[in-house]
Amino acid sequence: xxxxxxxxxxxxxxxxxxxxxxxxxxxxxxxxxxxxxxxxxxxxxxxxxxxxxxxxxxxxxxxxxxxxxxxxxxxxxxxxxxxxxxxxxxxxxxxxxxxxxxxxxxxxxxxxxxxxxxxxxxxxxxxxxxxxxxxxxxxxxxxxxxxxxxxxxxxxxxxxxxxxxxxxxxxxxxxxxxxxxxxxxxxxxxxxxxxxxxxxxxxxxxxxxxxxxxxxxxxxxxxxxxxxxxxxxxxxxxxxxxxxxxxxxxxxxxxxxxxxxxxxxxxxxxxxxxxxxxxxxxxxxxxxxxxxxxxxxxxxxxxxxxxxxxxxxxxxxxxxxxxxxxxxxxxx
Amino acid sequence: xxxxxxxxxxxxxxxxxxxxxxxxxxxxxxxxxxxxxxxxxxxxxxxxxxxxxxxxxxxxxxxxxxxxxxxxxxxxxxxxxxxxxxxxxxxxxxxxxxxxxxxxxxxxxxxxxxxxxxxxxxxxxxxxxxxxxxxxxxxxxxxxxxxxxxxxxxxxxxxxxxxxxxxxxxxxxxxxxxxxxxxxxxxxxxxxxxxxxxxxxxxxxxxxxxxxxxxxxxxxxxxxxxxxxxxxxxxxxxxxxxxxxxxxxxxxxxxxxxxxxxxxxxxxxxxxxxxxxxxxxxxxxxxxxxxxx
Numbered sequence: 236x237x238x239x240x241x242x243x244x245x246x247x248x249x250x251x252x253x254x255x256x257x258x259x260x261x262x263x264x265x266x267x268x269x270x271x272x273x274x275x276x277x278x279x280x281x282x283x284x285x286x287x288x289x290x291x292x293x294x295x296x297x298x299x300x301x302x303x304x305x306x307x308x309x310x311x312x313x314x315x316x317x318x319x320x321x322x323x324x325x326x327x328x329x330x331x332x333x334x335x336x337x338x339x340x341x342x343x344x345x346x347x348x349x350x351x352x353x354x355x356x357x358x359x360x361x362x363x364x365x366x367x368x369x370x371x372x373x374x375x376x377x378x379x380x381x382x383x384x385x386x387x388x389x390x391x392x393x394x395x396x397x398x399x400x401x402x403x404x405x406x407x408x409x410x411x412x413x414x415x416x417x418x419x420x421x422x423x424x425x426x427x428x429x430x431x432x433x434x435x436x437x438x439x440x441x442x443x444x445x446x447x448x449x450x451x452x453x454x455x456x457x458x459x460x461x462x463x464x465x466x467x468x469x470x471x472x473x474x475x476x477x478x479x480x481x482x483x484x485x486x487x488x489x490x491x492x493x494x495x496x497x498x499x500x501x502x503x504x505x506x507x508x509x510x511x512x513x514x515x516x517x518x519x520x521x522x523x524x525x526x527x528x529x530x531x532x533x534x535x536x537x538x539x540x541x542x543x544x545x546x547x548x549x550x551x552x553x554x555x556x557x558x559x560x561x562x563x564x565x566x567x
Numbered sequence: 568x569x570x571x572x573x574x575x576x577x578x579x580x581x582x583x584x585x586x587x588x589x590x591x592x593x594x595x596x597x598x599x600x601x602x603x604x605x606x607x608x609x610x611x612x613x614x615x616x617x618x619x620x621x622x623x624x625x626x627x628x629x630x631x632x633x634x635x636x637x638x639x640x641x642x643x644x645x646x647x648x649x650x651x652x653x654x655x656x657x658x659x660x661x662x663x664x665x666x667x668x669x670x671x672x673x674x675x676x677x678x679x680x681x682x683x684x685x686x687x688x689x690x691x692x693x694x695x696x697x698x699x700x701x702x703x704x705x706x707x708x709x710x711x712x713x714x715x716x717x718x719x720x721x722x723x724x725x726x727x728x729x730x731x732x733x734x735x736x737x738x739x740x741x742x743x744x745x746x747x748x749x750x751x752x753x754x755x756x757x758x759x760x761x762x763x764x765x766x767x768x769x770x771x772x773x774x775x776x777x778x779x780x781x782x783x784x785x786x787x788x789x790x791x792x793x794x795x796x797x798x799x800x801x802x803x804x805x806x807x808x809x810x811x812x813x814x815x816x817x818x819x820x821x822x823x824x825x826x827x828x829x830x831x832x833x834x835x836x837x838x839x840x841x842x843x844x845x846x847x848x849x850x851x852x853x854x855x856x857x858x859x860x
Contacts, residue, residue, distance in 0.1 A: 286859065291669060311673060312672075324662045324665075324666065325664065326664055328582050329581045337578050340570055341571055341573075342671050343570045
């Protein structure tokens, strides 16, 4: 019998498809009561990882548990974990209600549960329509209804926002947060951090089948650095003044400006003013989460560099502390 | 397991395939047996009136010749339950509904087990329809005195049900083994309709009986030819023929029943059940570790 914790543990998971290593020694834990974002670019191994967790793909090495047991030993898995996966099919000729009644029978929940979950996801009006005539967004809602049928403790969602309209995304966000707040577990994958940023508490970021960052989103957010770019009349004098006041992280940018980290614009302006150094230009640059995510996962399948007159994406301030092997990775 | 069987019945009943295949099953069964028994009756009538047979006083008009095409009708109509079985798991893989099915089943073996139970019942139901419409066909096409007696009819109907049931299970196994509905259908149809007929032509006596079609056809085919041969043995002039000549008649009738070279009907049934079991086990082994991506 499973331990009822709702905890997901992934340990050393590896999958080799012929010569291609889709997932390489991946480890992370998802705690109940939280929404965990599982992030990485397309092709990073997210879907394969989730399918291994759900027993649909056999791992080459390593393993995973849900509520302390591998998927195959859960007994009646539909009552423990619900999943919305990409390319999850519906028989085109079967109505939404009949689709749910099939799986209600399989997991032994009463038939009226089918109508309950249809109303829950907003498909009450479409219950008797064939799934084949559904739009992508309606299919996603039906997939979510199927996942919720067994009232599971754990929800696993693979790119659930695909095909949902903005209204649907807002609804999904609120729904998943309340689901997690009731002490249950949500693991949601996406290739866009911005898409899930507002609903996740924890993130697992993977790149090329390996963990690039694993921890609370807050920690990642707190580590966002800003820097001030200035163009002083006398750079040497300003650098001397800054060092005098204990500000050490100063760099020259390629266009001859000074990049000062860990200060805000006002501080630099005041210091220059009091030292009588004229500033021709001053601006504050913030690295947002999306750029951080881009940096953590860049490299795989990247196209040829595009000349960028605006300098986007901005150069990162100094060496990044978020690379794997720097003590931040989840593979320790 | 009971939950999964209920789910499988719902899967079948909430889609159109079961009746879309049942209609051609019934049509083929009634047309095949009607036309076939009409043909048989015509030939038997012509033979009975031939001067040679009349001179020897042989009466061939009173035997249940209609069972020959009862057997052939079962063999041809069983293609439809075979198709029905072949799509059981393979269409779920092709349509990707198998993801949800695996996510809601304790393990893959129990899902396949539930499908086997469900499809055995459906295969038997197809068999009842095949035997029923084949009976209607011979009723329409034969002289009343050429129909089987109650025991003979029950045995033939039973062979029809058993044959359809086993073909359905064999189809489930092949579908699970290949994991693709098109591949499963094409290989089954090409093999049963073409390949084995070609192989069978070149094989010596009794070898066709160990093959898939050969054993399957032997179940109703040998049963029918035995029923008919027993009746022919009561004709005095035939009973007095030398053994070699009687063997020619026996083999000829078995060939007419579509079961050339098959073993006894129960042995054929066992061999065919063995083939079904081989494909079910192979399908189980392969589908157990198949990656659903």
